[in-house]
Amino acid sequence: MKVFCIGRNYVNHAKELNNPIPKEPLVFMKPVTAVLKGNRDFYYPEFTKNLHYEAEIVLRVCKNGKHVQPKFAHKYFDALTIGIDFTARDVQSKCKEKGHPWEKAKAFDHSAPVGELISVDEVDLSSIEFSLKKNEEIVQEGNTKDLIFPFDTLISHISQFFTLQKGDLIFTGTPAGVGSVAIGDELRGFIGKKELLTCKIK
């Protein structure tokens, strides 16, 4: 099982970090040890002083595939949820400055909390509203209608390079509003009004 992540897939987020709008999906990966399930607590890592949340819609791959055409892509995921792409922003900035890979900033242990999965049949894939609360305040709100590269394009693009395998997860990118967390904070992720993820920072 592997985790794909897409960077800069919402215009308003690319702009808030002064990044260019990508011409093709920006793909990176996290190992299986990054996944945190079951609303378990997250322990603030000692190597960062600026840990950011990025709330994202996460797709679950339901069958193996390679070179998937966009028109068949919808057959390759059957469930989704909200997840957090935790990012050590200070570490990432150093990696970016030097042109180094950014795994240390994004792929560390438990950097990918994922919520409870729901069936794709429960939502309108082209317009999924999602939000993240930090403590009681809404800090991020997004809608998949604003994706630069929609789900079918992502599935097709990723599968040109990597064999999709049943159980893989795809983090589809974060909207604007990313920010830092501190020990004691609680993050809660919603699709529509449905709460699917809780993550306490310890």
Ligand code: ZN
């Ligand atoms: Zn992200």
